[in-house]
Amino acid sequence: MQALHFGAGNIGRGFIGKLLSDAGIQVTFADVNQQIIDAIATRHQYPVNVVGEQSTTEIVKNVDGINSTSNEVIDYIAKVDLVTTAVGPQVLARIAPSIAQGIVERHKQGNTKPLNIIACENMVRGTSQFKQEIFNALPQQLHHWVNNHIGFVDSAVDRIVPPATSKTGDILEVTVETFSEWIVDETQFVGIIPTIKGMQPVDNLMAFVERKLFTLNTGHAITAYLGFYHGIGTIRDAILNEKIRLIVRGAMEESGLVLIKRYNFDEQKHMAYIEKILNRFENPYLHDDTSRVGRQPMRKLGAGDRLIKPLLGTFEYQVKNTNLLIGIAAALNYRNSDDEQAVELAKLITEKGVKHAFCQIAGIDVNNSIVKQIEEIYTTMQNRQFT
Numbered sequence: 001m002q003a004l005h006f007g008a009g010n011i012g013r014g015f016i017g018k019l020l021s022d023a024g025i026q027v028t029f030a031d032v033n034q035q036i037i038d039a040i041a042t043r044h045q046y047p048v049n050v051v052g053e054q055s056t057t058e059i060v061k062n063v064d065g066i067n068s069t070s071n072e073v074i075d076y077i078a079k080v081d082l083v084t085t086a087v088g089p090q091v092l093a094r095i096a097p098s099i100a101q102g103i104v105e106r107h108k109q110g111n112t113k114p115l116n117i118i119a120c121e122n123m124v125r126g127t128s129q130f131k132q133e134i135f136n137a138l139p140q141q142l143h144h145w146v147n148n149h150i151g152f153v154d155s156a157v158d159r160i161v162p163p164a165t166s167k168t169g170d171i172l173e174v175t176v177e178t179f180s181e182w183i184v185d186e187t188q189f190v191g192i193i194p195t196i197k198g199m200q201p202v203d204n205l206m207a208f209v210e211r212k213l214f215t216l217n218t219g220h221a222i223t224a225y226l227g228f229y230h231g232i233g234t235i236r237d238a239i240l241n242e243k244i245r246l247i248v249r250g251a252m253e254e255s256g257l258v259l260i261k262r263y264n265f266d267e268q269k270h271m272a273y274i275e276k277i278l279n280r281f282e283n284p285y286l287h288d289d290t291s292r293v294g295r296q297p298m299r300k301l302g303a304g305d306r307l308i309k310p311l312l313g314t315f316e317y318q319v320k321n322t323n324l325l326i327g328i329a330a331a332l333n334y335r336n337s338d339d340e341q342a343v344e345l346a347k348l349i350t351e352k353g354v355k356h357a358f359c360q361i362a363g364i365d366v367n368n369s370i371v372k373q374i375e376e377i378y379t380t381m382q383n384r385q386f387t
């Protein structure tokens, strides 16, 4: 079996590419980073440090690399059995046209073998959104054929993989936590679902996607933004701060109550899930910057993302949201001149005021009573009076 994986970054090399390769699949990475691609194409292998109480280094072997802007991508799409991505949500639209070209070529060659495409991004039903982009770039007359021969499989990915500096200067070396969870929607595959150790097919994907995104990612983002407010640079140091931890745990519990009500989760098990996540944030073997986890705050403040979607859930089920509101105010307070979206956010707040800027980004009605509360917390943060 052959796979083309877009994005030879942290999750690409440290999680998805590794699982595929470990399962005996021939993996080719496609990336725009020529240095990384050259290294993969020359060495055909790279080390993954799996760090936890017992750390190991595993070598991922028999992999290849191509530039994702080259025509080679088209030839690969025409022949592979699986396409996966870990490029970041904003990049999916950019790679969709070449995937569409590859599909046209696949059809031209008469390749009717099943192809499954899985976007492994922090998004709710990211592959379905990706499918839309691909369909926009495909001739109308191919849509029916594509629906019959190509599966667009949504997924949830969970493994913390921050960028790490290699002691030996190896640009391919990657460091990952021991935990990993890759859940895929079994109802969306075309053909037989491949057996890949570590990839779990389920028939109720939304419950898993929301559980991950609105627990781990919600808590992680709030840890990052409160860490920034307190001048703390890493996630571990931030979560070890008792005040931050209390708010983060509280926000995950508020979001959790929504999830428990929506998906009928077992409350005790969900609280244990939250506890485990807090421990993962504390991992002493990972160095994870608050700026990485807080990256692109406008995306994270979007209506369907980790901060606002749980908040909307608290309206729906009429449950408490005090800690989520603090987290949202902290996100609005995030400033980082190296992060384009943080710069854009600051500019929008200066131009429109925090209330209107927030409502525009999050899609929330300005008359909603929580808007005033968020503005108040934000102002205390701006005045350095939030404790």
Ligand SMILES: NC(=O)C1=CN([C@@H]2O[C@H](COP(=O)(O)OP(=O)(O)OC[C@H]3O[C@@H](n4cnc5c(N)ncnc54)[C@H](O)[C@@H]3O)[C@@H](O)[C@H]2O)C=CC1
Binding pocket: 006, 007, 008, 009, 010, 011, 012, 030, 031, 032, 033, 068, 086, 087, 088, 089, 091, 094, 095, 120, 121, 122, 157, 158, 159, 160, 161, 162
């Ligand atoms: N790092 C993590 O712990 C986790 C990340 N994710 C998600 O995985 C995705 C990737 O995240 P990371 O691996 O952390 O980012 P990363 O920045 O390490 O990797 C992204 C890779 O995509 C490549 N890329 C950019 N444009 C491209 C293009 N047009 N064609 C091909 N490759 C392109 C970049 O060069 C880079 O190598 C994101 O959606 C993220 O939310 C999900 C779970 C965990």
Ligand SMILES: O=P(O)(O)OC[C@H]1O[C@](O)(CO)[C@@H](O)[C@@H]1O
Binding pocket: 122, 157, 158, 159, 160, 161, 216, 217, 220, 221, 292, 293, 294, 295, 296
């Ligand atoms: O990758 P994003 O969506 O910017 O968010 C960073 C988040 O993604 C992860 O890297 C993996 O889930 C988390 O560590 C963090 O919550």
